[in-house]
Amino acid sequence: MNNSSYSKETLYIHKGYKTGKHQDSLSVPLYQTSTFAFDTAEQGERRFAGEETGGIYSRLGNPTVQVLEERIATMELGGGALAFGSGMAAVSTILVHLTKSGDHVLCTRGIYGCTFGLLKILNEKYNITHDLKALMTEEEVENAIKPNTTCIYIETPINPTMEIVDIELITKIAKKHGIPVVVDNTFSSPYLQNPIELGADFVLHSATKYINGHGDVIAGILVGRDKEQMETIRGSVQKDFGGIISPFDAWLLIRGLKTLHIRMDRHSENASTVFDFLKAHPSVENIYYPFDKDNPQYDVAKKQMKAGGGLISFTIKGGVKQAQKLMNELKLIKIAVSLGDAETLIQHPYTMTHSVVPEKERLEMGITESLLRLSVGLENSSDIVEDLQQALSNM
Numbered sequence: 001m002n003n004s005s006y007s008k009e010t011l012y013i014h015k016g017y018k019t020g021k022h023q024d025s026l027s028v029p030l031y032q033t034s035t036f037a038f039d040t041a042e043q044g045e046r047r048f049a050g051e052e053t054g055g056i057y058s059r060l061g062n063p064t065v066q067v068l069e070e071r072i073a074t075m076e077l078g079g080g081a082l083a084f085g086s087g088m089a090a091v092s093t094i095l096v097h098l099t100k101s102g103d104h105v106l107c108t109r110g111i112y113g114c115t116f117g118l119l120k121i122l123n124e125k126y127n128i129t130h131d132l133k134a135l136m137t138e139e140e141v142e143n144a145i146k147p148n149t150t151c152i153y154i155e156t157p158i159n160p161t162m163e164i165v166d167i168e169l170i171t172k173i174a175k176k177h178g179i180p181v182v183v184d185n186t187f188s189s190p191y192l193q194n195p196i197e198l199g200a201d202f203v204l205h206s207a208t209k210y211i212n213g214h215g216d217v218i219a220g221i222l223v224g225r226d227k228e229q230m231e232t233i234r235g236s237v238q239k240d241f242g243g244i245i246s247p248f249d250a251w252l253l254i255r256g257l258k259t260l261h262i263r264m265d266r267h268s269e270n271a272s273t274v275f276d277f278l279k280a281h282p283s284v285e286n287i288y289y290p291f292d293k294d295n296p297q298y299d300v301a302k303k304q305m306k307a308g309g310g311l312i313s314f315t316i317k318g319g320v321k322q323a324q325k326l327m328n329e330l331k332l333i334k335i336a337v338s339l340g341d342a343e344t345l346i347q348h349p350y351t352m353t354h355s356v357v358p359e360k361e362r363l364e365m366g367i368t369e370s371l372l373r374l375s376v377g378l379e380n381s382s383d384i385v386e387d388l389q390q391a392l393s394n395m
Protein backbone atom coordinates (compact mmCIF):
# COMPACT_ATOMS: atom_id res chain seq x y z
CA MET A 1 0.00 0.00 0.00
CA ASN A 2 2.03 2.93 -1.23
CA ASN A 3 -0.58 5.16 -2.76
CA SER A 4 0.05 8.57 -1.27
CA SER A 5 -3.30 9.91 -2.49
CA TYR A 6 -4.93 8.31 0.57
CA SER A 7 -5.56 10.59 3.52
CA LYS A 8 -3.21 10.37 6.47
CA GLU A 9 -5.52 8.47 8.80
CA THR A 10 -5.71 5.71 6.16
CA LEU A 11 -1.95 5.65 5.79
CA TYR A 12 -1.52 5.26 9.58
CA ILE A 13 -3.26 1.92 9.14
CA HIS A 14 -1.88 0.66 5.82
CA LYS A 15 1.36 2.35 4.78
CA GLY A 16 4.43 0.22 4.16
CA TYR A 17 2.78 -3.18 4.32
CA LYS A 18 1.50 -5.63 1.69
CA THR A 19 -0.36 -8.67 3.03
CA GLY A 20 0.52 -10.86 0.05
CA LYS A 21 4.24 -10.73 0.81
CA HIS A 22 3.63 -12.07 4.32
CA GLN A 23 1.49 -15.24 3.98
CA ASP A 24 -1.61 -12.98 3.68
CA SER A 25 -1.39 -12.01 7.36
CA LEU A 26 -3.64 -9.00 8.01
CA SER A 27 -1.61 -7.95 11.05
CA VAL A 28 2.02 -7.02 10.37
CA PRO A 29 3.99 -10.15 11.40
CA LEU A 30 6.42 -9.95 14.30
CA TYR A 31 9.88 -10.97 13.07
CA GLN A 32 11.32 -11.72 16.48
CA THR A 33 14.76 -12.66 15.22
CA SER A 34 18.28 -11.44 15.87
CA THR A 35 19.74 -12.54 12.56
CA PHE A 36 18.87 -13.72 9.02
CA ALA A 37 20.23 -16.83 7.28
CA PHE A 38 21.69 -16.48 3.79
CA ASP A 39 21.03 -19.13 1.09
CA THR A 40 24.67 -19.08 0.09
CA ALA A 41 27.94 -17.46 1.12
CA GLU A 42 27.79 -15.33 -2.03
CA GLN A 43 24.35 -14.05 -1.08
CA GLY A 44 25.78 -12.95 2.28
CA GLU A 45 28.56 -11.15 0.42
CA ARG A 46 26.03 -9.36 -1.82
CA ARG A 47 23.90 -8.27 1.16
CA PHE A 48 26.90 -6.83 2.98
CA ALA A 49 27.98 -5.06 -0.20
CA GLY A 50 24.52 -3.51 -0.49
CA GLU A 51 23.96 -5.14 -3.90
CA GLU A 52 20.94 -7.10 -2.72
CA THR A 53 18.21 -6.08 -0.27
CA GLY A 54 17.21 -8.43 2.52
CA GLY A 55 17.98 -9.17 6.14
CA ILE A 56 21.47 -9.33 7.63
CA TYR A 57 21.20 -8.75 11.38
CA SER A 58 18.41 -7.02 13.30
CA ARG A 59 20.56 -4.13 14.54
CA LEU A 60 20.93 -3.15 10.87
CA GLY A 61 17.27 -3.67 9.95
CA ASN A 62 14.26 -5.89 10.63
CA PRO A 63 11.08 -6.31 8.53
CA THR A 64 8.71 -5.45 11.41
CA VAL A 65 10.74 -2.37 12.31
CA GLN A 66 10.85 -1.39 8.63
CA VAL A 67 7.04 -1.18 8.43
CA LEU A 68 6.99 1.06 11.51
CA GLU A 69 9.71 3.32 10.09
CA GLU A 70 8.02 3.69 6.72
CA ARG A 71 4.68 4.44 8.35
CA ILE A 72 6.03 7.13 10.66
CA ALA A 73 8.15 8.73 7.94
CA THR A 74 4.91 9.15 5.97
CA MET A 75 3.02 10.49 8.98
CA GLU A 76 5.69 13.14 9.57
CA LEU A 77 5.98 13.98 5.84
CA GLY A 78 9.64 12.97 5.90
CA GLY A 79 11.84 10.99 3.51
CA GLY A 80 12.87 8.36 6.04
CA ALA A 81 12.69 7.33 9.68
CA LEU A 82 14.69 5.32 12.19
CA ALA A 83 13.24 3.59 15.25
CA PHE A 84 15.08 3.45 18.58
CA GLY A 85 14.87 1.72 21.94
CA SER A 86 13.99 5.02 23.65
CA GLY A 87 13.29 8.65 22.88
CA MET A 88 16.67 9.51 24.39
CA ALA A 89 18.43 7.15 21.95
CA ALA A 90 16.85 9.18 19.12
CA VAL A 91 17.90 12.47 20.79
CA SER A 92 21.49 11.31 21.38
CA THR A 93 21.81 9.89 17.87
CA ILE A 94 20.82 13.10 16.11
CA LEU A 95 22.93 15.31 18.42
CA VAL A 96 26.00 13.10 17.90
CA HIS A 97 25.33 13.12 14.14
CA LEU A 98 25.10 16.92 13.93
CA THR A 99 27.94 17.97 16.24
CA LYS A 100 31.66 17.58 16.82
CA SER A 101 33.99 18.98 19.46
CA GLY A 102 33.92 22.79 19.44
CA ASP A 103 30.39 23.07 18.00
CA HIS A 104 27.43 24.85 19.57
CA VAL A 105 23.79 23.71 19.92
CA LEU A 106 21.10 26.36 20.24
CA CYS A 107 18.01 25.20 22.17
CA THR A 108 14.66 26.58 23.17
CA ARG A 109 14.64 27.76 26.78
CA GLY A 110 12.85 24.63 27.97
CA ILE A 111 13.90 21.14 26.98
CA TYR A 112 13.26 17.63 28.27
CA GLY A 113 15.22 16.96 31.50
CA CYS A 114 17.37 14.14 30.08
CA THR A 115 18.08 16.10 26.89
CA PHE A 116 19.49 18.74 29.23
CA GLY A 117 21.53 16.00 30.95
CA LEU A 118 22.85 14.77 27.59
CA LEU A 119 23.90 18.29 26.57
CA LYS A 120 25.75 18.56 29.87
CA ILE A 121 27.69 15.36 29.09
CA LEU A 122 28.47 16.58 25.56
CA ASN A 123 29.72 19.84 27.05
CA GLU A 124 31.83 18.39 29.85
CA LYS A 125 33.37 15.52 27.91
CA TYR A 126 33.44 16.69 24.30
CA ASN A 127 33.49 20.51 24.46
CA ILE A 128 30.17 20.87 22.63
CA THR A 129 28.48 23.95 24.08
CA HIS A 130 24.81 24.90 24.17
CA ASP A 131 22.52 27.78 25.04
CA LEU A 132 18.90 27.74 26.16
CA LYS A 133 17.17 30.80 24.68
CA ALA A 134 13.66 32.18 24.26
CA LEU A 135 13.79 32.22 20.41
CA MET A 136 10.45 34.05 20.22
CA THR A 137 11.37 36.76 17.72
CA GLU A 138 13.54 36.99 14.62
CA GLU A 139 15.94 39.22 16.53
CA GLU A 140 16.26 36.76 19.42
CA VAL A 141 17.02 33.89 17.03
CA GLU A 142 19.55 35.90 15.00
CA ASN A 143 21.32 37.08 18.16
CA ALA A 144 21.48 33.57 19.62
CA ILE A 145 23.11 31.95 16.57
CA LYS A 146 26.91 31.72 16.90
CA PRO A 147 29.49 31.13 14.14
CA ASN A 148 29.94 27.56 15.48
CA THR A 149 26.20 26.72 15.83
CA THR A 150 25.62 23.45 13.94
CA CYS A 151 22.19 22.53 15.27
CA ILE A 152 19.06 24.32 16.45
CA TYR A 153 17.08 22.09 18.79
CA ILE A 154 13.44 23.00 19.41
CA GLU A 155 10.74 21.68 21.68
CA THR A 156 7.22 23.00 21.18
CA PRO A 157 5.02 22.96 23.16
CA ILE A 158 7.85 23.18 25.69
CA ASN A 159 7.82 20.59 28.45
CA PRO A 160 6.30 21.28 30.97
CA THR A 161 5.44 24.98 30.61
CA MET A 162 3.58 24.53 27.31
CA GLU A 163 5.27 27.57 25.83
CA ILE A 164 4.93 27.63 22.04
CA VAL A 165 7.76 28.56 19.69
CA ASP A 166 7.18 29.43 16.05
CA ILE A 167 8.75 26.57 14.07
CA GLU A 168 8.38 28.36 10.73
CA LEU A 169 10.07 31.53 12.02
CA ILE A 170 13.08 29.59 13.34
CA THR A 171 13.51 27.33 10.30
CA LYS A 172 13.46 30.35 7.95
CA ILE A 173 16.35 31.99 9.82
CA ALA A 174 18.20 28.68 10.24
CA LYS A 175 18.03 28.10 6.48
CA LYS A 176 19.75 31.44 5.83
CA HIS A 177 22.64 30.27 8.01
CA GLY A 178 22.58 26.68 6.70
CA ILE A 179 21.92 25.26 10.18
CA PRO A 180 19.78 22.10 10.48
CA VAL A 181 16.74 22.31 12.77
CA VAL A 182 15.62 19.40 14.97
CA VAL A 183 12.15 19.42 16.56
CA ASP A 184 11.15 17.22 19.49
CA ASN A 185 7.51 16.68 18.49
CA THR A 186 6.60 14.29 21.34
CA PHE A 187 3.91 16.52 22.88
CA SER A 188 1.94 16.95 19.65
CA SER A 189 2.41 13.57 17.94
CA PRO A 190 2.55 13.41 14.14
CA TYR A 191 -1.21 13.89 14.04
CA LEU A 192 -1.31 17.39 15.56
CA GLN A 193 1.88 18.96 14.20
CA ASN A 194 4.26 18.24 11.29
CA PRO A 195 7.50 20.24 11.71
CA ILE A 196 9.02 19.09 8.38
CA GLU A 197 6.15 20.82 6.60
CA LEU A 198 7.16 23.98 8.51
CA GLY A 199 10.77 23.73 7.34
CA ALA A 200 12.44 21.50 9.97
CA ASP A 201 15.08 19.00 8.86
CA PHE A 202 14.60 16.39 11.60
CA VAL A 203 11.69 15.49 13.87
CA LEU A 204 11.98 13.18 16.81
CA HIS A 205 9.56 11.53 19.19
CA SER A 206 9.57 9.74 22.44
CA ALA A 207 7.30 7.05 20.94
CA THR A 208 6.80 5.94 24.55
CA LYS A 209 4.14 8.65 24.73
CA TYR A 210 1.33 9.31 22.22
CA ILE A 211 2.68 7.19 19.33
CA ASN A 212 2.39 4.01 21.38
CA GLY A 213 -0.30 5.47 23.60
CA HIS A 214 -0.81 2.46 25.85
CA GLY A 215 1.86 2.91 28.51
CA ASP A 216 3.66 -0.37 27.82
CA VAL A 217 6.67 0.49 25.63
CA ILE A 218 9.77 2.70 25.80
CA ALA A 219 10.77 3.69 22.27
CA GLY A 220 11.94 6.56 20.08
CA ILE A 221 11.64 7.73 16.49
CA LEU A 222 13.79 10.01 14.35
CA VAL A 223 12.39 11.27 11.04
CA GLY A 224 14.40 13.17 8.45
CA ARG A 225 13.51 15.20 5.40
CA ASP A 226 16.12 13.40 3.31
CA LYS A 227 16.00 9.61 2.88
CA GLU A 228 19.65 9.23 1.96
CA GLN A 229 20.79 11.16 5.01
CA MET A 230 18.64 8.94 7.22
CA GLU A 231 20.28 5.86 5.68
CA THR A 232 23.68 7.40 6.46
CA ILE A 233 22.65 7.82 10.11
CA ARG A 234 21.33 4.24 10.18
CA GLY A 235 24.64 2.90 8.90
CA SER A 236 26.77 5.02 11.22
CA VAL A 237 25.61 6.45 14.57
CA GLN A 238 22.56 4.19 14.96
CA LYS A 239 24.39 1.01 13.96
CA ASP A 240 27.52 1.72 15.99
CA PHE A 241 25.93 3.28 19.10
CA GLY A 242 23.31 0.55 18.91
CA GLY A 243 20.22 2.10 20.49
CA ILE A 244 17.79 0.15 18.29
CA ILE A 245 14.19 -0.85 19.01
CA SER A 246 13.20 -4.49 19.62
CA PRO A 247 10.94 -6.05 16.96
CA PHE A 248 8.26 -6.69 19.58
CA ASP A 249 8.17 -3.05 20.68
CA ALA A 250 8.01 -2.01 17.01
CA TRP A 251 5.05 -4.36 16.59
CA LEU A 252 3.29 -2.74 19.58
CA LEU A 253 3.90 0.72 18.11
CA ILE A 254 2.40 -0.35 14.77
CA ARG A 255 -0.65 -1.45 16.72
CA GLY A 256 -0.78 1.82 18.67
CA LEU A 257 -0.47 3.95 15.54
CA LYS A 258 -3.67 2.55 14.06
CA THR A 259 -5.70 4.57 16.57
CA LEU A 260 -3.44 7.62 16.91
CA HIS A 261 -5.85 10.02 15.18
CA ILE A 262 -8.83 8.87 17.24
CA ARG A 263 -6.87 9.01 20.49
CA MET A 264 -5.43 12.47 19.77
CA ASP A 265 -8.86 13.88 18.97
CA ARG A 266 -10.21 12.55 22.27
CA HIS A 267 -7.14 13.57 24.31
CA SER A 268 -7.53 17.11 22.94
CA GLU A 269 -11.30 17.18 23.54
CA ASN A 270 -10.93 15.92 27.13
CA ALA A 271 -8.05 18.32 27.83
CA SER A 272 -10.10 21.23 26.59
CA THR A 273 -12.90 20.32 29.05
CA VAL A 274 -10.43 19.90 31.93
CA PHE A 275 -8.75 23.19 30.97
CA ASP A 276 -12.07 25.08 31.14
CA PHE A 277 -12.70 23.65 34.61
CA LEU A 278 -9.20 24.41 35.98
CA LYS A 279 -9.05 27.88 34.45
CA ALA A 280 -12.24 28.88 36.27
CA HIS A 281 -11.21 27.32 39.60
CA PRO A 282 -10.25 29.83 42.34
CA SER A 283 -7.41 27.62 43.71
CA VAL A 284 -5.62 27.53 40.33
CA GLU A 285 -3.16 30.41 40.03
CA ASN A 286 -1.68 30.02 36.54
CA ILE A 287 -2.59 27.64 33.77
CA TYR A 288 -0.70 26.71 30.63
CA TYR A 289 -2.39 25.14 27.62
CA PRO A 290 -1.51 25.77 23.94
CA PHE A 291 -5.10 26.57 22.91
CA ASP A 292 -5.77 28.96 25.81
CA LYS A 293 -7.06 32.16 24.17
CA ASP A 294 -5.13 34.17 26.80
CA ASN A 295 -1.88 32.43 25.89
CA PRO A 296 0.38 35.06 24.25
CA GLN A 297 1.38 32.46 21.64
CA TYR A 298 -2.18 31.35 20.92
CA ASP A 299 -1.98 32.45 17.27
CA VAL A 300 1.25 30.54 16.71
CA ALA A 301 -0.24 27.45 18.38
CA LYS A 302 -3.31 27.72 16.13
CA LYS A 303 -1.09 28.12 13.07
CA GLN A 304 1.05 25.05 13.63
CA MET A 305 -1.11 22.66 15.68
CA LYS A 306 -4.29 20.92 14.58
CA ALA A 307 -5.63 20.82 18.17
CA GLY A 308 -4.43 21.70 21.67
CA GLY A 309 -3.23 18.21 22.65
CA GLY A 310 -3.65 16.43 25.96
CA LEU A 311 -1.22 18.26 28.24
CA ILE A 312 -2.05 20.99 30.71
CA SER A 313 0.23 22.51 33.34
CA PHE A 314 -0.97 24.65 36.22
CA THR A 315 0.15 26.14 39.50
CA ILE A 316 -1.71 26.40 42.78
CA LYS A 317 -1.08 28.67 45.74
CA GLY A 318 1.76 27.49 47.97
CA GLY A 319 4.91 25.48 47.38
CA VAL A 320 6.07 21.87 47.11
CA LYS A 321 3.98 20.68 50.08
CA GLN A 322 0.73 22.07 48.64
CA ALA A 323 1.43 20.53 45.22
CA GLN A 324 2.15 17.17 46.83
CA LYS A 325 -1.01 17.38 48.94
CA LEU A 326 -3.13 17.96 45.84
CA MET A 327 -1.59 14.94 44.12
CA ASN A 328 -2.15 12.76 47.17
CA GLU A 329 -5.84 13.74 47.31
CA LEU A 330 -6.50 12.40 43.79
CA LYS A 331 -8.34 9.10 43.54
CA LEU A 332 -8.67 8.35 39.82
CA ILE A 333 -5.74 10.30 38.38
CA LYS A 334 -2.46 8.42 38.74
CA ILE A 335 0.71 10.04 40.06
CA ALA A 336 3.21 9.11 37.37
CA VAL A 337 5.67 10.66 34.96
CA SER A 338 5.29 9.91 31.24
CA LEU A 339 2.32 11.11 29.23
CA GLY A 340 0.07 10.23 26.34
CA ASP A 341 -1.51 7.15 27.90
CA ALA A 342 -5.18 6.21 28.20
CA GLU A 343 -4.90 6.88 31.96
CA THR A 344 -4.82 10.49 33.18
CA LEU A 345 -1.44 11.11 34.83
CA ILE A 346 -0.18 13.92 37.04
CA GLN A 347 3.43 14.73 37.96
CA HIS A 348 5.40 17.43 39.76
CA PRO A 349 8.25 18.59 37.46
CA TYR A 350 10.11 20.48 40.22
CA THR A 351 10.74 17.30 42.27
CA MET A 352 10.38 14.72 39.50
CA THR A 353 11.17 15.09 35.76
CA HIS A 354 13.16 18.30 36.09
CA SER A 355 14.78 17.77 39.50
CA VAL A 356 18.11 17.13 37.72
CA VAL A 357 18.06 20.62 36.20
CA PRO A 358 19.90 23.13 38.47
CA GLU A 359 17.54 25.40 40.46
CA LYS A 360 18.49 28.53 38.50
CA GLU A 361 17.75 26.97 35.10
CA ARG A 362 14.64 25.30 36.48
CA LEU A 363 13.18 28.63 37.54
CA GLU A 364 14.27 30.23 34.24
CA MET A 365 12.33 27.48 32.48
CA GLY A 366 9.28 28.45 34.57
CA ILE A 367 9.35 25.26 36.63
CA THR A 368 8.19 26.62 39.96
CA GLU A 369 7.55 24.74 43.20
CA SER A 370 3.80 24.38 42.74
CA LEU A 371 3.73 23.63 39.00
CA LEU A 372 1.87 20.42 38.16
CA ARG A 373 1.70 18.72 34.77
CA LEU A 374 -1.41 16.83 33.83
CA SER A 375 -1.54 14.35 30.93
CA VAL A 376 -5.25 14.12 30.25
CA GLY A 377 -6.24 10.58 29.34
CA LEU A 378 -9.10 8.92 27.53
CA GLU A 379 -11.48 8.39 30.46
CA ASN A 380 -14.84 10.14 30.47
CA SER A 381 -13.89 13.79 30.97
CA SER A 382 -16.49 14.34 33.71
CA ASP A 383 -14.79 11.70 35.85
CA ILE A 384 -11.43 13.47 35.42
CA VAL A 385 -12.97 16.84 36.29
CA GLU A 386 -14.76 15.38 39.31
CA ASP A 387 -11.52 13.90 40.67
CA LEU A 388 -9.73 17.25 40.33
CA GLN A 389 -12.69 19.03 41.89
CA GLN A 390 -12.78 16.84 44.99
CA ALA A 391 -8.99 17.07 45.42
CA LEU A 392 -8.97 20.88 45.03
CA SER A 393 -11.84 21.25 47.50
CA ASN A 394 -9.72 19.40 50.11
CA MET A 395 -6.84 21.86 49.79
Ligand SMILES: *Cc1c(COP(=O)(O)O)cnc(C)c1O
Pocket residue numbers: 086087088089112114155159184186187205206207208209218219220
Ligand atom coordinates in the same frame (compact mmCIF):
# COMPACT_ATOMS: atom_id res chain seq x y z
C1 LIG B 1 9.72 11.31 27.38
C2 LIG B 1 10.33 12.37 26.55
C3 LIG B 1 11.60 12.21 25.98
C4 LIG B 1 12.48 10.98 26.24
O1 LIG B 1 11.92 9.82 25.76
P1 LIG B 1 12.12 8.35 26.38
O2 LIG B 1 11.28 7.50 25.52
O3 LIG B 1 11.67 8.40 27.80
O4 LIG B 1 13.59 8.05 26.28
C5 LIG B 1 12.09 13.22 25.17
N1 LIG B 1 11.36 14.36 24.95
C6 LIG B 1 10.15 14.54 25.50
C7 LIG B 1 9.41 15.80 25.21
C8 LIG B 1 9.59 13.56 26.31
O5 LIG B 1 8.39 13.77 26.86
